[in-house]
Amino acid sequence: IQKIKKEGGGSIAILSQSDHYKLSRRIQIEKRLLLALDHNDLHVMYLPQVDVATGKVIAVEALVRWEDEVLGTVSPDELIPIAEETGLINEIGTFVLEKACEQAAIWQRKEIPVKVSYNSSIREFRDKNMVKTIRKVLEKYNCSPSLLQIEFTEKFAIEAEGEQSIIGQMRKLQQDGVTFTLDDFGTGYASLHYLQLLPIDEMKIDSSFISSITGLEKQKKLVQGLIHLGHSLGVRVVAEGVEHESQYLLLKEFGCDALQGYYISPPISAEEVEKLF
Numbered sequence: 687i688q689k690i691k692k693e694g695g696g697s698i699a700i701l702s703q704s705d706h707y708k709l710s711r712r713i714q715i716e717k718r719l720l721l722a723l724d725h726n727d728l729h730v731m732y733l734p735q736v737d738v739a740t741g742k743v744i745a746v747e748a749l750v751r752w753e754d755e756v757l758g759t760v761s762p763d764e765l766i767p768i769a770e771e772t773g774l775i776n777e778i779g780t781f782v783l784e785k786a787c788e789q790a791a792i793w794q795r796k797e798i799p800v801k802v803s804y805n806s807s808i809r810e811f812r813d814k815n816m817v818k819t820i821r822k823v824l825e826k827y828n829c830s831p832s833l834l835q836i837e838f839t840e841k842f843a844i845e846a847e848g849e850q851s852i853i854g855q856m857r858k859l860q861q862d863g864v865t866f867t868l869d870d871f872g873t874g875y876a877s878l879h880y881l882q883l884l885p886i887d888e889m890k891i892d893s894s895f896i897s898s899i900t901g902l903e904k905q906k907k908l909v910q911g912l913i914h915l916g917h918s919l920g921v922r923v924v925a926e927g928v929e930h931e932s933q934y935l936l937l938k939e940f941g942c943d944a945l946q947g948y949y950i951s952p953p954i955s956a957e958e959v960e961k962l963f
């Protein structure tokens with residue numbers, strides 16, 4: 687946006703062509719998203735996670751997917767920030783949560799031993815009924831709480847620190863058996879202090895650390911340090927964005943508990959997940 691000085695002294699804003707494009711796409715996304723939610727047009731893909739020691743798939747991460755007739759594919763990186771600003775993230779969250787629990791329960795009945803994680807946004811936890819909502823969804827699908835994993839980012843962690851009720855809600859769910867993962871670890875400002883404060887079962891090291899792990903000695907040390915840190919706090923450590931065997935081998939050597947990434951599999955459908963067992 688460029689500001690132009692008006693004769694009278696004030697300024698008016700005019701949009702550059704690319705700003706104009708961004709703004710109109712954004713408005714379109716908001717409009718179409720409402721429709722998509724109404725028509726159940728979103729769907730979910732699952733990113734497998736394997737246990738480093740056994741090489742077996744132990745969990746999948748539910749990731750929202752949206753292919754719109756008009757807009758084409760809208761990636762989560764574009765969709766989620768807009769949904770967070772408009773508040774529609776709550777609806778997306780409920781949709782993904784329902785899918786995750788429904789699917790986890792189906793796999794439980796088929797004796798496929800896999801947990802399902804879902805990405806939550808702080809807005810969802812500001813809702814005082816969050817615990818009730820999650821319990822209701824678990825009951826609706828007859829899904830055992832221990833099959834549900836909730837991921838949240840450091841940004842969430844930092845805001846949550848000042849909001850005791852959020853931590854309280856997490857604790858209640860944790861007592862039910864639900865587990866929590868600190869996602870994209872290392873990218874924000876979470877300090878040891880947060881790690882201690884929040885009820886975390888697992889830490890996910892961000893892919894940006896993993897992509898450089900086979901480079902400089904310093905970078906190796908950094909990842910090794912993050913893994914040690916997690917273990918000293920008694921949490922499981924997962925690496926994300928593992929694309930090459932060399933990265934996998936190093937992570938194994940460093941004692942990382944689990945990993946996910948294209949080296950294992952891209953996000954796949956529920957049917958494809960079943961074929962892995």
Ligand code: C2E
Pocket residue numbers: 733748749750761762763766775778779782805806807869870893926927928929946947948949952953
């Ligand atoms: P994330 O939580 O870090 O999710 C993992 C992302 O990394 C996914 O992208 C996945 O497709 C991608 N990925 C997996 N393995 C690899 C790899 O080896 N290399 C590379 N380069 N990428 C890999 P996706 O699905 O585009 O999601 C992007 C982000 O959007 C997610 O990052 C997550 O923060 C957010 N997101 C996705 N679904 C939801 C949702 O249902 N709710 C909320 N609140 N956020 C979501």
Ligand code: CA
Pocket residue numbers: 747805837869
């Ligand atoms: Ca995640």
Ligand code: CA
Pocket residue numbers: 870892893926
């Ligand atoms: Ca990440």
Ligand code: CA
Pocket residue numbers: 869870890892926
């Ligand atoms: Ca992540």
